[in-house]
Amino acid sequence: MDRRQYSASAMRNRDPILDVLKTHLPTSGTVLEIxxxxxxxxxxxxxxxxNLNWQATNYEDTQLDSVIDWIAHLPSGNLLPPLKLDATASVWPIESAGYPARPVTAVFNVNTIxxxxxxxxxxxxxxxxRTLEKGGRLFIYGPFKVEGQHTAATNKDFDVWLRAENADYGIRDQGAVVAEAKKNGLTHLIAIPMPANNFIQIFDHI
Ligand SMILES: C[S@@+](CC[C@H](N)C(=O)[O-])C[C@H]1O[C@@H](n2cnc3c(N)ncnc32)[C@H](O)[C@@H]1O
Structure with missing residues (x-):
C-alpha cells in the first residue's frame, strides 16, 4: 500500500523556500523539520x-506514514528515519540520550503556527x-501580520477562515513570534518576503 500524501502548497512553495535555504542554512549538522x-x-x-542530515518529524501518524513512504520512493542517504514529535511536548524525542544525529544546527517549520x-x-x-545548537538557525515559513496589520487582503480573508475553523487558529503577528523566540534565546535575523504574501522568519540561537 502506498501511503504517500500530496500537498499542493508544498509543491508551490518548495522551490522559493529552497532558494532561501541555499543562502541561509548552516553547512553541517542536522536540520530538524517540525x-x-x-x-x-x-x-x-x-x-x-x-553535507546535512535531514530529520523529518510529524505529530500525526498518517503523516508520519506518508513521510516514510516518500522517503522509500525518493531515498537520499542523508534522510534520517522520521520521528513522531509533538511540538508542545516538554521533551522532544531528539533529546533522548540515544539520539544519533546531534548537533541540530537548524530547525525548519512550514505553515504550522x-x-x-x-x-x-x-x-x-x-x-x-532546548535542542538547537548555539550558533544554529531557526526557519519559520508562513503568513504573518506585521505590526498587527495583515500584509494583503487575501491574508485577511484567510485569517477569518482560519478563526472560523478553530478560534485558536489565526495568522500570527511577527512581533509576537519574535518575542516568543527571544524568551528562548533566539534572536530575529531577518524576515524574507516570499511569494503569495508569505515570509520566512530566520532566527539565530545565540
Ligand atoms: C498545514 S500542515 C503543514 C505541513 C507541512 N509543513 C507542509 O508545509 O506541507 C500543518 C501541520 O502542523 C502539524 N501540527 C499541528 N499541531 C502540531 C503539534 N502540536 N506538533 C507538531 N505538529 C503539529 C499538523 O500535524 C500538520 O502537519
Whole structure:
C-alpha cells in the first residue's frame, strides 16, 4: 500500500523556500523539520544538502506514514528515519540520550503556527531553545501580520477562515513570534518576503 500524501502548497512553495535555504542554512549538522506534513519538502530538500542530515518529524501518524513512504520512493542517504514529535511536548524525542544525529544546527517549520493553537508556537520556540545548537538557525515559513496589520487582503480573508475553523487558529503577528523566540534565546535575523504574501522568519540561537 502506498501511503504517500500530496500537498499542493508544498509543491508551490518548495522551490522559493529552497532558494532561501541555499543562502541561509548552516553547512553541517542536522536540520530538524517540525511538522513535515506529507514529507514532500523533506525529500525535495535533503538531496540538495548532502553535507546535512535531514530529520523529518510529524505529530500525526498518517503523516508520519506518508513521510516514510516518500522517503522509500525518493531515498537520499542523508534522510534520517522520521520521528513522531509533538511540538508542545516538554521533551522532544531528539533529546533522548540515544539520539544519533546531534548537533541540530537548524530547525525548519512550514505553515504550522497559524493552523494550530498559539501553544504550538510556544512549544516550537521552547523546544528549539532546548535542542538547537548555539550558533544554529531557526526557519519559520508562513503568513504573518506585521505590526498587527495583515500584509494583503487575501491574508485577511484567510485569517477569518482560519478563526472560523478553530478560534485558536489565526495568522500570527511577527512581533509576537519574535518575542516568543527571544524568551528562548533566539534572536530575529531577518524576515524574507516570499511569494503569495508569505515570509520566512530566520532566527539565530545565540
Ligand atoms: C498545514 S500542515 C503543514 C505541513 C507541512 N509543513 C507542509 O508545509 O506541507 C500543518 C501541520 O502542523 C502539524 N501540527 C499541528 N499541531 C502540531 C503539534 N502540536 N506538533 C507538531 N505538529 C503539529 C499538523 O500535524 C500538520 O502537519
Amino acid at each position: 511538522a513535515s506534513g506529507s514529507g514532500e519538502h523533506a525529500v525535495h530538500f535533503a538531496p540538495q544538502f548532502p 497559524h493552523i494550530s493553537p498559539w501553544r504550538v508556537c510556544e512549544g516550537l520556540m521552547a523546544g528549539t531553545g
